[in-house]
Amino acid sequence: MDLTSELVSAARETGALAAQRADRAEAARRLDPEVAGALVAAGFARHFVPKACGGDEGTFLDLNRAVSAVGEGCTATAWCASLSAHVSRMAAHLPAAGCREVWADGPDALLVASLTPLGTARRVPGGYRLDGTWPFVSAIDYADWALLAAMVPAEDGGQPQARVLAVPRDAWRTEDTWQSVGMAATGSNSVTVEDVLVPDARSMSREDLFTGRAADSDAPCHAVPMQATTMMFATPALGAAKGALAAWTGSVTPKIRAAAAAGPRQAHAGMPAFNRASYDVTLTRSATEIDAAELLLERAARTADAAGALSPLLTMRNWRDCAMATESMVGVVNRLFRTIGTTGQSVRSPLQRFWRDVNSLAGHQGLQVESASVAFSRQVIAL
Incomplete structure (x- = not known):
């Protein structure tokens, strides 16, 4: 690699x-x-x-x-x-004028988002008046801009439309609401916006964002449908599994070496003898499943990087692969946590943090195997 x-x-x-x-x-x-x-x-x-x-x-x-x-x-x-x-x-799906405003101070502005349309955007001359509260906005404490989704009532009485609006840091209030057993350090607090004017140039259709239709960019990376980019949620789980395996290996290696140095021993009545093979199998299964998940996620990334429009089938295959890879990594970390022993499950051990975090991460709606399966199956089996 x-x-x-x-x-x-x-x-x-x-x-x-x-x-x-x-x-x-x-x-x-x-x-x-x-x-x-x-x-x-x-x-x-x-x-x-x-x-x-x-x-x-x-x-x-x-x-x-x-x-x-x-x-x-x-x-x-x-x-x-x-x-x-x-x-x-x-x-980058914003109109060019909006992009220039967001990155007026350089390309290193930190952006956060909530794409669930929990707010309301009222149409006014030149833009929208935005109101709403959005929970679970990760890294909000360090953000320069936020992309927030809202429903826009139809002026003709038709169906409301979802839009995504970019607001600067001074336009929102952060609510301290993040209390989670896993992923605690993400700082995924709530954001509240009250009657903030957002100009047209800082808004986009949520549908255009999800389908990969950028307003003024022709870069390949901006033309990828959202469901083909689920690596954004899955790849942290791959890193977690790798980190968990390293922590597990570091914890069990002294036990294996000590047992080897002591030689064969008679187990106490009713107590199992040290079984080196159980560690070998855990290591082999976990390392192999991590490699397999990494191959799936790398294929998904290469598919998203390929020039040209992404077909619906490949889009849903990417989503499927990311969901399945995440499910596999949860299984790996759970196995490692279960077999490391009481010492390795101490709050001082990094493995318990990986265990809590990867199980919490896997609950994200974008990583649900059921949803990805339905979307993929419908491309394979035409109704």
Whole structure:
């Protein structure tokens, strides 16, 4: 695997720093400020920003590898790294004037989003008046801009339409609502906006965003349907599984070496003898399943990077692969947690954090195997 890109190299350093600060971040329920700064400095925020605004218009494959590298240190940090890149890709669907405003101070602005249309946007001359509250907005404490989805009532009495509107930091109020057993350090608090004017140039059709119709960009990375980019949620789970396996290996290796040094021993009555094979099987199954999930996610990234329009079948295959890879990684981490022993399940062990985080992450609606299965099956089996 080619790990020579600058983003991946910086990501490994960021992941190591995030691992060091993980306990502090969980206690604060948000990323450590230095870690948040390191994510931006590594290049995550600018990865998909249009070149016209100073960005990189990078590839999904490079981003996948970088997010996974961060995730080996801290799943919550990898989640925020991934979303910072993908939300900037979403913002590139704005009209050119809106893009220039969002990135007026450079391509490293940190963007966050909630695409569930929980707000209301009332049409006024030149734009919209936006109101609403959106929960679970990750990394909101460090954001410069937020993309918020809202329903726009139809002026002719027809069906309301969903739009996504970009608002600057001074336009919202953050509510401290994030209390979660997993992914605690993502700082996914609620955002409230009250009667804020959003000009037309800072709004887009939610349907255009989901189908990959950018207003003024012809970059391949901006023309990908949203369901084909579910790697944004899945790749942190891959990093978590890798990190969990490293933690498990570090914990059980001394036990295996000590047993080997002691030689064969008679077990106490009713107590099992040390079984090296159980560790060997756990390691082999877990490492193989991680490799298989990584292959699926890399294929999904290469599919999204391919030039040309993505077919509905390939779009849904990407979604399917990301959901299935995540389900597999949850199984891996659960197995590792179950077999590491009581010492490895201590609150001081990083494995228990990976275990909590990956199970929490997998609950995201974009990673549900049932939904992805229905979408994929309908492409394969025409009704």
